[in-house]
Amino acid sequence: MADHHLAALAHLSWNPSAPADVLLRLLKHDDQAIRRNVVQRGGLPLDVIDAILADPDPELRSEFALSANADPALRARLLDDPSPKVVMALAIGPIPYRKRVDPLPDRAYERLLAHPERRIRHETVNSRAVPGHLLAGLADHPDGPLRQAACRAWDLLTDNAKEALLHDDDLDVRRAAALRVCHQDAERTAWLVESLAGSWGRETVLRSGLLSRELAERLVADDHPGSVAANPSLPPDLVRRLAVHPDPRVRLVVSARPELTERQRAAVDYTVGPEDRLDVLDWVWEAQDDPDVLRRCATSAHTWLRRSAAVCPGLEPDLVELLSRDEDFAVRLLLCEFHPEPPPELLLDLYLNGTHRAVMMFVIHPRFPAAGLAARFADSTDPEERRLALADPELPAETLAEFARDPERRGAAARHPRVPVPLLRELLDDPDTTRLAAGNPSLPAEDMHRLLDGAGVPA
Known part of the structure; x- marks a missing residue:
C-alpha cells in the first residue's frame, strides 16, 4: 500500500465522525x-x-485494557480474558499524562487483588x-506489598491498623x-534518614520529616x-546558615520557604532563570x-512562588489577570496549562510567540479565541498567522476555497470542518492532502468507505 494511503487510514482512524461500520473495517x-488508534478512541460504539x-489478537485487547478513554466498566469485561497478558494490562490500567483515571468497579479490583x-x-x-477504601482493607493482608499499599490510605485506617503497620x-x-507519620515523629524521621540512604524516599523525609536538633545540625553540615533546606521544622538559625550556603541551589530552596517575608526573601542571593525547571512548592500546593x-x-x-501559584486552579480572577501579564514566560505557560479559565488572548499570544512545545496544543483549548481569527489574520504577512486563520470555525466557504489553492494553507484547509464537500473530495484525491482530508469530520461516510475499498480492507 502506498505510504499516503496508509497515512490516510491512520488519520481516518482518529476521525471523530467515523461511524461504527468504518471503525469495524479499520x-x-x-x-x-491503525487498529490501536481505533481502540484508543473515546466514545466507541458498543458493537x-x-x-x-472478541478480537483474537491479545495485543489489541491489551490496548483496550490500557485505554484512558474507555469506560472502566467496559474495560472490566476483560477480567475473564484467557490471556494473562491482557489481565496484566487491566491490572496496570491507563497512565495518561496529567489526567486522572477513573477506577474500575470495586468488584474488578477485588478479583484482581485476589488473583x-x-x-x-x-x-x-x-x-x-x-x-x-479498598486499600484500607488490605492492612492485614498476608502479602507484604499489599499491606504496604494500605499505607496510602492512612487516614482511612483504624488506630490499631496503623500501629500494626508501624511495627510490621x-x-x-x-x-x-513511618513515611506517613514522620512529619510529627522525630524518632521515625531519624530512622528513615538512615534506613532510606540512597533511596528516592529519603528526599521526601528530608523535606518533611520532623527533625531533632542533633539530626538537623548533621544534615545541614552535609555536602548536599x-x-x-525546605524542611518546615528546620530551626531558624540553621535556616539562616543555609541562606548563605555556597551552593546556589540551596540558597534558592531557602528563599522559597513559607515563613519568610518578601524582604527576607530578597535578602537571599538566589536566581531563577527563565529555563530553570522547578517543581511546584509543596507548601503552596x-x-x-x-x-x-x-x-x-x-x-x-519570587518567581518560584508565582509559578507554584499559577498551577493552582482556585486562583481568583484578579490573580489570573495579574499572572497573565507576568514577566516570566513559565508563569504564563503554567497558567494556561493548569487554570480552567486562562485568558483567551494569553492562549493566542503564547501560541504565536511561545517557544515551548506545549503551546501548540493551545489552539484546541476550549477558551482559545478561534472565532474571528480569519478577519484578524487572513491577510497577515506572517505565514503562521495566516495558517491560524484556518482555526476560525466560522471561516466562510469562499475563503476556505481560496486557502485551498494556497500551497502554504492547502493542508490546513483540508482539515477545516466547514470545507465544502466537493472541495474536500478534491483534497482527498490529492496525494499531498489525502491524509489530512481523511481526518476531516465533514468527510461523508461513503468517502471513508471509498478509502477503505482502495486500501483493500474487507467490508
Missing part, C-alpha cells in the same frame, strides 16, 4: 498502529467494543486508581507506614543539604484552597 486492517473484546498470580496482585495495588515484620511496610496563601504567592517578587 479493525480488520493489518497495520497495528465496536464487542469486536475489540492467584502474584505479579497481577502487585501491579493492581500499584495502580493509583485503586480507591482508598516487613521492612518495606514499616518504612511506608538542598532537600533539608498543599494550601491551594487557601485564598490568602495563593494571593501572597501570586503577588510575590
Whole structure:
C-alpha cells in the first residue's frame, strides 16, 4: 500500500465522525498502529467494543485494557480474558499524562487483588486508581506489598491498623507506614534518614520529616543539604546558615520557604532563570484552597512562588489577570496549562510567540479565541498567522476555497470542518492532502468507505 494511503487510514482512524461500520473495517486492517488508534478512541460504539473484546489478537485487547478513554466498566469485561497478558494490562490500567483515571468497579479490583498470580496482585495495588477504601482493607493482608499499599490510605485506617503497620515484620511496610507519620515523629524521621540512604524516599523525609536538633545540625553540615533546606521544622538559625550556603541551589530552596517575608526573601542571593525547571512548592500546593496563601504567592517578587501559584486552579480572577501579564514566560505557560479559565488572548499570544512545545496544543483549548481569527489574520504577512486563520470555525466557504489553492494553507484547509464537500473530495484525491482530508469530520461516510475499498480492507 502506498505510504499516503496508509497515512490516510491512520488519520481516518482518529476521525471523530467515523461511524461504527468504518471503525469495524479499520479493525480488520493489518497495520497495528491503525487498529490501536481505533481502540484508543473515546466514545466507541458498543458493537465496536464487542469486536475489540472478541478480537483474537491479545495485543489489541491489551490496548483496550490500557485505554484512558474507555469506560472502566467496559474495560472490566476483560477480567475473564484467557490471556494473562491482557489481565496484566487491566491490572496496570491507563497512565495518561496529567489526567486522572477513573477506577474500575470495586468488584474488578477485588478479583484482581485476589488473583492467584502474584505479579497481577502487585501491579493492581500499584495502580493509583485503586480507591482508598479498598486499600484500607488490605492492612492485614498476608502479602507484604499489599499491606504496604494500605499505607496510602492512612487516614482511612483504624488506630490499631496503623500501629500494626508501624511495627510490621516487613521492612518495606514499616518504612511506608513511618513515611506517613514522620512529619510529627522525630524518632521515625531519624530512622528513615538512615534506613532510606540512597533511596528516592529519603528526599521526601528530608523535606518533611520532623527533625531533632542533633539530626538537623548533621544534615545541614552535609555536602548536599538542598532537600533539608525546605524542611518546615528546620530551626531558624540553621535556616539562616543555609541562606548563605555556597551552593546556589540551596540558597534558592531557602528563599522559597513559607515563613519568610518578601524582604527576607530578597535578602537571599538566589536566581531563577527563565529555563530553570522547578517543581511546584509543596507548601503552596498543599494550601491551594487557601485564598490568602495563593494571593501572597501570586503577588510575590519570587518567581518560584508565582509559578507554584499559577498551577493552582482556585486562583481568583484578579490573580489570573495579574499572572497573565507576568514577566516570566513559565508563569504564563503554567497558567494556561493548569487554570480552567486562562485568558483567551494569553492562549493566542503564547501560541504565536511561545517557544515551548506545549503551546501548540493551545489552539484546541476550549477558551482559545478561534472565532474571528480569519478577519484578524487572513491577510497577515506572517505565514503562521495566516495558517491560524484556518482555526476560525466560522471561516466562510469562499475563503476556505481560496486557502485551498494556497500551497502554504492547502493542508490546513483540508482539515477545516466547514470545507465544502466537493472541495474536500478534491483534497482527498490529492496525494499531498489525502491524509489530512481523511481526518476531516465533514468527510461523508461513503468517502471513508471509498478509502477503505482502495486500501483493500474487507467490508
